[in-house]
Amino acid sequence: MPESPEVQALADELDARMRGHEITAVDVVEFRIGKTRSRPPESLVGQHVVDVARHGKLLDIGFGDGDRLVVSLGRHGWARWAGADTATDAAADAQATTGDDAAAVSEPPPPTLATLVFDDGTAVELTDAGNWVSLGVWVVDDPTEVPAVSKLGPDPAAADFSRAQFDRAFAGRRKQVKAVLQEQESLAGIGNAYSDEILHAAKISPVVHAAALGDDELDRLFDATVGVVSSAIAARHGIPIDRLKATKVAAMRAHGRSGEPCPVCADTIRDFSFASTTAQYCPTCQTGGELLPLKPA
Structure with missing residues (x-):
């Protein structure tokens, strides 16, 4: 997507x-x-x-x-x-x-x-x-x-995107944090791939409820959300449109890397089922070693 x-x-x-x-x-x-x-x-x-x-x-x-x-x-x-x-x-x-x-x-x-x-x-x-x-x-x-x-929410890439806007999207939400990241009414422009990248960078489990995040976790998630999206926009600038999708795939550190070593800790990146698709995470970096469920083929 x-x-x-x-x-x-x-x-x-x-x-x-x-x-x-x-x-x-x-x-x-x-x-x-x-x-x-x-x-x-x-x-x-x-x-x-x-x-x-x-x-x-x-x-x-x-x-x-x-x-x-x-x-x-x-x-x-x-x-x-x-x-x-x-x-x-x-x-x-x-x-x-x-x-x-x-x-x-x-x-x-x-x-x-x-x-x-x-x-x-x-x-x-x-x-x-x-x-x-x-x-x-x-x-x-x-x-x-x-x-x-x-219906779009604030855009993390916008120059005026603020911590207050971010907090309104996440604070008190009894919804999995990956789902909030992808909810266009909460934050505009993020989908399955970049939500995986953001959560991996922030070292946060994709299935934890937003309401359960502590202040330090919210700080890391805010920094990762702005940093991952903004740096990706900068990195894609000037790439011909016929190469953009391939460039995106090549740049991913967690998303689409199932079976490969995590670039941070060298644990194996794994798949898990999310909504109607499959996403990726690192057990060591993000879930304390817990393996998330993957629906059978």
Whole structure:
């Protein structure tokens, strides 16, 4: 799932290449991605891009006539330049899902669900590699008209993100701390991968309730949340969008590293079941040696 560091890098590259250019054509292959039926993406033809921004995990493309194209990348959505080599991102998708390099090599590129063509001849393809359509697009006057944007909590990458905002997300919550980290209404932009990285850096069990965290643990979690997200955004800056997913996979210290030695203590990184997916943790660093449950295959 795309998370804030990669989506920010995607927004930056799209802004650098698309700003000032006119959309000359829009080709929607999968009609289900359109969430504003009275204002389809095709209505943007003839407009010029004025900026590209990020809200949590969502893209927000602004146009000169005041329209905003908000793109939810969903579970497996992404963007690529038409004609680009798609093998790198396909491999990263497969490896992130299976951990199998052989499977990654054979994975086909994700299908294109919509294409935006610009006046300089370049085109951006919106893709979705999932088994169901999770990509969604809205044409609106204000991004807060999109429910996924309006409900977002504070962003740990924002310059004005504060400890008070963090404490409001966690204090007294009888909910597993990993779930709070991924709850977009509490903190914007964090998903399965970066929540694993944050908890590993903070040396906190992913399944402990937020209400049970002591002051020292909350201090470590705040520092790790801001540090991991901010450093990842900085590290992804300037990485071409066709390499972002692979770069994310390569940078992980705990997430996706099941069976490998922990880079801190050398214990074995392990899987555990979380919601409808699998996540990773270090027993020595995070759970006092306790092994978390993994559902049978």
